[in-house]
Amino acid sequence: MALFDVSLDDLRRRTSIKWRRFEPDVLPMFVAEMDVKLAAPVAARLQRAIADGDTGYPELPVYQEAFASFAEWMWGWAPDPAADMCLAGDVMSGMRELLLATTEPGDAVVINPAIYPPFRLICDSTARPLLQVPMRDDGRLDLEGLEEAFSGARGPKPTAYLLCSPHNPHGTIHTRDELAAVARMAATHRVTVISDEIHAPLVGSAHVPFVTLPGAQRSFVVTSASKSWNLAGLKAGLLIAGSEVRETLRALPGHVHESVSHLGVMSHAVALNDARDWLQELTLEIQQNKVHFAAELARQVPALSYTPSEGTYLAWLDCSPLGLESPARRFHEVGRVRMGFGTDYDPSATQHVRVNLGTSRELITEGVRRMAVSL
Numbered sequence: 001m002a003l004f005d006v007s008l009d010d011l012r013r014r015t016s017i018k019w020r021r022f023e024p025d026v027l028p029m030f031v032a033e034m035d036v037k038l039a040a041p042v043a044a045r046l047q048r049a050i051a052d053g054d055t056g057y058p059e060l061p062v063y064q065e066a067f068a069s070f071a072e073w074m075w076g077w078a079p080d081p082a083a084d085m086c087l088a089g090d091v092m093s094g095m096r097e098l099l100l101a102t103t104e105p106g107d108a109v110v111i112n113p114a115i116y117p118p119f120r121l122i123c124d125s126t127a128r129p130l131l132q133v134p135m136r137d138d139g140r141l142d143l144e145g146l147e148e149a150f151s152g153a154r155g156p157k158p159t160a161y162l163l164c165s166p167h168n169p170h171g172t173i174h175t176r177d178e179l180a181a182v183a184r185m186a187a188t189h190r191v192t193v194i195s196d197e198i199h200a201p202l203v204g205s206a207h208v209p210f211v212t213l214p215g216a217q218r219s220f221v222v223t224s225a226s227k228s229w230n231l232a233g234l235k236a237g238l239l240i241a242g243s244e245v246r247e248t249l250r251a252l253p254g255h256v257h258e259s260v261s262h263l264g265v266m267s268h269a270v271a272l273n274d275a276r277d278w279l280q281e282l283t284l285e286i287q288q289n290k291v292h293f294a295a296e297l298a299r300q301v302p303a304l305s306y307t308p309s310e311g312t313y314l315a316w317l318d319c320s321p322l323g324l325e326s327p328a329r330r331f332h333e334v335g336r337v338r339m340g341f342g343t344d345y346d347p348s349a350t351q352h353v354r355v356n357l358g359t360s361r362e363l364i365t366e367g368v369r370r371m372a373v374s375l
């Protein structure tokens, strides 16, 4: 049985954002939660904790150790659990704290729209003006644009760059050469890179952890097992420092790591250690889901086409051939399928929708059917 074979009845019992934000007849394909059951080792670990009443504060560095072991196995990268890592409540709060620690109010920060919306929000809420270097039309990083931005030729000279690797929403896996170029220019122009690698475990060995690149020792990685093993309700994030900025982690205020949840730490650790087969099976199913989505679009909405991306379970779909004012709104209001609004990722992306393909093929077929009905 496929990991994504969870019945609609079972899914509708869930009380998370995906299943409760919109009307009950709407098929949700927006927020990045997956329609899977927990990997068995994770479920067993949580059941044991509940049976033992082990619901106090976390103490042991099991998450850091599990990530280091996973990273060595997957990427040949062996960060030191004690020296290079610290816990955070979740990835975005950790990224925000690192931004506060490494920049001053008024410092410009580079982002690549279309981008996961909280990147923009944490800059706004910390009074760091944005310097936007959009992703290219082919979904790749604009390296010339980044060089110009880092050097100050595109506006105020920035002090930080929030990289999304793999990229959400495009699903791009940045190549080693692209990332090496970013590392070189960041070192030259003294820009701190904070690389969000939350989607990386699902990518496999094609991913290159940013701080492993030459010249990237003053950068940070923020990550979590939450996207790849569907553990967002069990909050736990990790901050990982390059070798020259370890002291930045030590100097972060106590609330950063104290906000992590004990059930989060134990479940993320067991996922990284004991649910690697599950992850590899899921990665295969996601690739098949993308091919299936492309085929269903060709069959049911032939005006649109989708080329499967390499990373993430999200599809960034250009709906401009439909000639609608707001495709996402039409799909929701008429078709009763909710996808992410492109404008949340880039205010100018009125014609894009972000589609969550972390579900069964049956529901992907149904989602595309609803798109077609709305037209």
Ligand SMILES: Cc1ncc(COP(=O)(O)O)c(C=O)c1O
Binding pocket: 032, 089, 090, 091, 092, 093, 116, 164, 168, 196, 198, 199, 224, 226, 227, 232, 236, 237
């Ligand atoms: C790129 C990216 N970063 C961060 C997050 C959220 O992570 P957390 O819930 O740990 O803050 C998401 C969630 O979808 C994401 O796609």
